[in-house]
Amino acid sequence: MKRNSKVGIAKKPFDTKTISLRNITPYLFIGPALIALVALVVYPLLYGFYISFFKTNLGNRWDFVWLKNYLDIFSDKTFVTQVWITLKFTAIVVVAHFIIGTFLAVVLNQKRKGITFFRTILVLPWLFPEVVVALIFKWIMNPLYGLLNNALLELGLITENISWLGSTKFAFVSVVAVAIWKGYPLVMVNVLAALQSVSEDIYEAAKVDGANKIQTFFKIVLPSIKPVLTTTLILDTVWWFKHYTIVWLLTNGGPGSDTSIISIEIYKQSFNYFSFGKAAAMSVVVFFICLIISKLYRRFLDNED
Amino acid sequence: MKTNNTKTGMKRARVISGIGTYTVLVIASIVVLIPILWMLSTSLKIESETISIPPKWIPDNPSLEAYSRLWSEYPFLTYFKNSIIIVLSSVFLSVLFSCLAGYGVTRFNFKARKSFLSFLLVTQMFPSIMMLIPYYKVLSTYGINDSLLGMIIVYISFTVPFCSWMMVGFFRTIPLELDEAAIIDGCSRWKAFYKIILPMTLPGIASSAIYAFITGWNEYMFAQVLINSPELKTVPLGIAELNGFYKILWNDMMAASIIASLPLVILFIFLQKYFISGLTAGAVKQ
Numbered sequence: 001m002k003r004n005s006k007v008g009i010a011k012k013p014f015d016t017k018t019i020s021l022r023n024i025t026p027y028l029f030i031g032p033a034l035i036a037l038v039a040l041v042v043y044p045l046l047y048g049f050y051i052s053f054f055k056t057n058l059g060n061r062w063d064f065v066w067l068k069n070y071l072d073i074f075s076d077k078t079f080v081t082q083v084w085i086t087l088k089f090t091a092i093v094v095v096a097h098f099i100i101g102t103f104l105a106v107v108l109n110q111k112r113k114g115i116t117f118f119r120t121i122l123v124l125p126w127l128f129p130e131v132v133v134a135l136i137f138k139w140i141m142n143p144l145y146g147l148l149n150n151a152l153l154e155l156g157l158i159t160e161n162i163s164w165l166g167s168t169k170f171a172f173v174s175v176v177a178v179a180i181w182k183g184y185p186l187v188m189v190n191v192l193a194a195l196q197s198v199s200e201d202i203y204e205a206a207k208v209d210g211a212n213k214i215q216t217f218f219k220i221v222l223p224s225i226k227p228v229l230t231t232t233l234i235l236d237t238v239w240w241f242k243h244y245t246i247v248w249l250l251t252n253g254g255p256g257s258d259t260s261i262i263s264i265e266i267y268k269q270s271f272n273y274f275s276f277g278k279a280a281a282m283s284v285v286v287f288f289i290c291l292i293i294s295k296l297y298r299r300f301l302d303n304e305d
Numbered sequence: 306m307k308t309n310n311t312k313t314g315m316k317r318a319r320v321i322s323g324i325g326t327y328t329v330l331v332i333a334s335i336v337v338l339i340p341i342l343w344m345l346s347t348s349l350k351i352e353s354e355t356i357s358i359p360p361k362w363i364p365d366n367p368s369l370e371a372y373s374r375l376w377s378e379y380p381f382l383t384y385f386k387n388s389i390i391i392v393l394s395s396v397f398l399s400v401l402f403s404c405l406a407g408y409g410v411t412r413f414n415f416k417a418r419k420s421f422l423s424f425l426l427v428t429q430m431f432p433s434i435m436m437l438i439p440y441y442k443v444l445s446t447y448g449i450n451d452s453l454l455g456m457i458i459v460y461i462s463f464t465v466p467f468c469s470w471m472m473v474g475f476f477r478t479i480p481l482e483l484d485e486a487a488i489i490d491g492c493s494r495w496k497a498f499y500k501i502i503l504p505m506t507l508p509g510i511a512s513s514a515i516y517a518f519i520t521g522w523n524e525y526m527f528a529q530v531l532i533n534s535p536e537l538k539t540v541p542l543g544i545a546e547l548n549g550f551y552k553i554l555w556n557d558m559m560a561a562s563i564i565a566s567l568p569l570v571i572l573f574i575f576l577q578k579y580f581i582s583g584l585t586a587g588a589v590k591q
Contacts, residue, residue, distance in 0.1 A: 025494055029409025030421060033402040033469050040462035041428055044439035051438060058442045107329050118330040120574070124337055127569040129523040131541040132562040135548055136340045139347065139555050145356045147343055154359065181336070189580070235429065242432035245525040249545060263434045263526070271530065276438055283435040290430045 045287075052280035069281035078257065079265070079282065083289070086262040089176060090241045096180045097236055098229075101187025106217070108188070109195045119192075126185035134249035137178045141165055141250075165251050168258050175247050175259045182246060183236065190232045194225035230301045234294045241290060262286055348372070348559035355555045371560035381561060383536055384543035387453060391539060392521035394457045399464040399517045400510055407472030407506070408498050412484060422473070428466035434526070436462065441530055451533050459531065460521045467520075468513035475509025476502070511579035519569060540565045 027034075052070070055063040073079040108119050125133065140147045141164035152158045164174040198221055206216040222229070244263035247253065253260035253268065260268075262282065269279035342362075347355055348371050350364040375381040410418060440459055444450040449458070479502055487497035503510075525541040532538055538546070544565055547558040573580055 026409045026413035026415040026418075028405075029413070029498075030406045030417075033406035033465055034417075034421065036402055036461060036465045037424065037428070040458060041431070041436075041466065044436045044443060044462070045431065047439040047443060048435050051442070058438075104329070104333060107326055110326060112323065112326060114327075118334060120577075121334045121337055122330075123573065124341060124570070127573050128341075128562075128566045129525075129541055129544075129569070131523070131525050131545050132344075132566050135544065135558055135562055136344050138548070139559065140340060140343060145358065145360065145555075147339075147360055150359050181340070238430055238432065242434050244434065245541075248526075249548065263432070266434050266437070267526070267530075270438055270441070276442075280438050283432070283438065286432050287430075287435050290432050291427075294430045 048280050048283055051277055052284050054277045055275075056277050057274055058276050065277065069277045070285075072278060073281055073285065082257065082260055082262055082265050083285075085172075085258075085260065086241060089172075089179070089243075089259075089261050090237060092176050093179045093183065093240045094233070094236050096176075097184045097187045098233070100180070100184040102191050104184070104188045105191035105195055108192055123185045123189060125182050126189070128182075130182065130245040131249060133178065133182045134246040137174075137181075138165065138250055141174060166255055168255055171251055171255055171258050175250055178246055178250065179240065179243065183240065187232055187236060190228055191225065194228035195221065198224050226301065230297060233301070234297050237293055237297070238290050241293070242286065344559045344562055347555050348563055350556050352554060352556060371554075371556040372564070374557055375561055375564065379543065379547075379557070379561075380535070380538075381540070381543055381564070384538055384540045387537055388522060388540040391453055391456045391460060392518055395460040395464060395521050396514050396517040398457070399461050399468045400514050402461075402465050403468035403472040403513055404503060404506070404510065406469040407476040407509075408502060410469075410473050411476040411479075412481070425466050425470045425473070429470070433463060437527065437530060440527065444531060450531055451537060453537060455531060456528065456539070459527050460517075460524065463524075464513075464517040464520050468517055471513045471516065472506065472509055475506045475512075479505050508579060511576060515572065515576060515579055518572070522569065 051058075053064060053066065055061070055065045055068070104122060108115055108122070128136075141149075143149060143161045143163045143166065146164075148164065149158070149161045153161070162170060164170045202220055202224065203216065206220050211219065242263055243261065244267065247259055247261055248264055248267070251259045253264040257265075263286075266279045266282050266286070269275045269282065346362055346364065349367045349369070350361075351366055351368055351370065354361065354364055354366065406421075410422060436459075441450070444455045444458070449455040483501055483505075484497050487501045488494070492500065523541060524539075525545065528539050528542050529545070532542065544558065544561045547554065547561060
């Protein structure tokens with residue numbers, strides 16, 4: 001990679017003049033991926049869209065109900081509430097990822113002893129499977145034998161055991177905390193990689209101009225790593241908006257539907273209540289929400305380029 | 306800062322910021338390590354000790370029984386075999402497809418080029434939950450629900466778009482002059498691709514392989530819905546199942562968790578730089 005960048009990044013993305021080609025060659029190259037995309041992504045998506053117009057058990061019963069599923073989910077307050085819970089969950093988690101991740105990346109972006117060691121430790125949550133993360137914290141937050149309650153009792157911060165995942169008061173916060181713990185390294189790693197590609201000259205120039213460290217960071221460094229931040233922001237938002245595993249294993253969406261984020265609701269509609277049409281309609285709505293979020297991000301973050 | 310620019314002042318500032326740096330890093334590391342060390346500690350306990358109050362960090366009778374039970378009393382060997390088959394196949398296929406696509410998109414000008422690229426980008430926004438119900442139905446229509454092949458298909462549907470997107474980023478960094486030179490020297494298109502250009506994208510291949518590996522190795526939701534047969538279950542399913550028993554054996558569960566996490570931690574230690582370069586490769590320029 002390094003060797004290549006010295007040669008220079010290709011300016012034109014393609015070339016047709018010097019090399020004569022038959023028109024079919026490019027399709028031979030992108031063919032497999034294209035077929036995979038059409039067969040495995042486009043087709044299921046369209047099929048999901050199709051299902052959303054039916055009342056169906058996916059077997060022998062297919063009643064075409066027009067837009068009834070959509071009307072149902074929007075007239076039903078629970079779905080709107082769940083979208084709201086999901087948005088709240090995603091917003092808190094992503095903002096926390098960015099604050100913690102960027103802060104740690106800046107701290108790690110120094111030449112000091114032991115930095116590599118700390119970097120490896122701080123990246124660990126990213127490497128543990130979601131199932132594992134969920135179960136570790138389920139164990140730590142266990143009301144009777146869990147580490148958390150016992151430590152807090154010992155410190156005198158609480159007087160009786162708290163059901164972290166089973167009480168309305170704490171379940172949402174606990175789930176958010178676990179999601180933050182699991183997800184911040186992705187932001188940290190991306191921002192760190194971007195910071196390391198910022199050339200030293202920029203810092204020098206800022207110093208000569210009399211900018212202090214905080215000014216340099218917000219006015220010069222952040223704008224220069226914006227493309228990476230934007231991409232990371234979109235990916236992180238979509239990933240956590242559609243998140244399922246950790247929350248499902250921690251609380252099953254409960255208590256009540258306090259932590260019932262949208263993926264869990266879709267799962268329950270499908271495989272507990274067998275309302276596949278309704279669940280498919282919810283999925284379509286989720287798709288548009290994700291699309292709108294990413295369009296908004298692009299609108300606000302990319303306009304200067 | 307400006308007025309106090311003497312050498313001792315700078316030195317003091319550096320020492321102070323050093324203390325700040327290490328304080329932050331140590332606190333953050335403790336927050337990260339406590340759950341991990343607690344998992345390790347629990348996995349080394351015998352059952353009665355896992356539920357002792359107050360909890361003990363260092364077990365009185367450390368034992369590896371929980372680890373050996375994974376292979377003797379639970380079918381984790383089968384779970385691992387299934388996970389490895391599914392993950393390696395999907396890694397291989399998605400790397401193959403995305404290398405071809407990356408080369409095709411960056412080397413040729415053709416009609417569908419632009420729409421293909423923007424489609425790759427849009428697929429990143431698709432919430433995978435959307436595919437759950439369609440796949441549940443489609444795979445059973447074709448008789449490959451509850452099969453390893455079905456899972457491979459599902460996982461490459463996640464990884465092919467993202468890996469292709471990454472590989473396009475990597476192929477872009479390789480100058481077109483190299484292709485031209487190779488072709489002028491008498492190479493065919495395919496030969497120029499796999500003999501000259503492909504070897505130069507090895508870092509990119511490593512990155513997308515790692516991404517595909519992580520995705521497949523960790524995936525839980527689709528496996529939970531699509532796999533019913535006990536002998537086809539994957540590692541995440543197997544671990545989560547330990548959570549479902551009436552009586553949860555925390556030491557066994559934590560031992561399984563450690564074993565399931567090891568492959569990624571080991572991969573990371575040896576291939577660190579590829580973990581990082583891949584995610585940002587596509588970000589540089591769309």
